[in-house]
Amino acid sequence: MEEAGACAAPWCRLRPLLPPADGRTSVGRKERPIASSNRALVKLARWLRDQRSDSGCSYAELAARVGVHATTLQRAASGQSVPSERSVRAYAVACGASVDTAMDLWRQARRGRLRMDHPGSPAEGR
Structure with a gap:
């Protein structure tokens, strides 16, 4: 039996999270401001x-863990638009982070987008 919030998708069965072998603390170039x-x-x-x-x-290492393209994960964290549920879930799984927290934040971001697209809509009161 799966625990609540556990991912049942095939790409959720991952290799264990391991720290970088070369002792890096920072990866790649600096990301753009959100x-x-x-x-x-x-x-x-x-x-x-x-x-x-x-x-x-x-991003390439995370993408390999969950079977998505690195660009998909980069876009999800760019803050330019609300990413897909699948992208956010894959990102959390790849990082070994809480999928429940990721989904809560994603739902809030979607509601925020709906409020911006339709001011005064019922979604604003939720």
């Missing part, structure tokens, strides 16, 4: 970036 009027999206993007930083892995 610029969005959707505060929940900014929070999601920051959280995703923090998880990757904590994992010590590059």
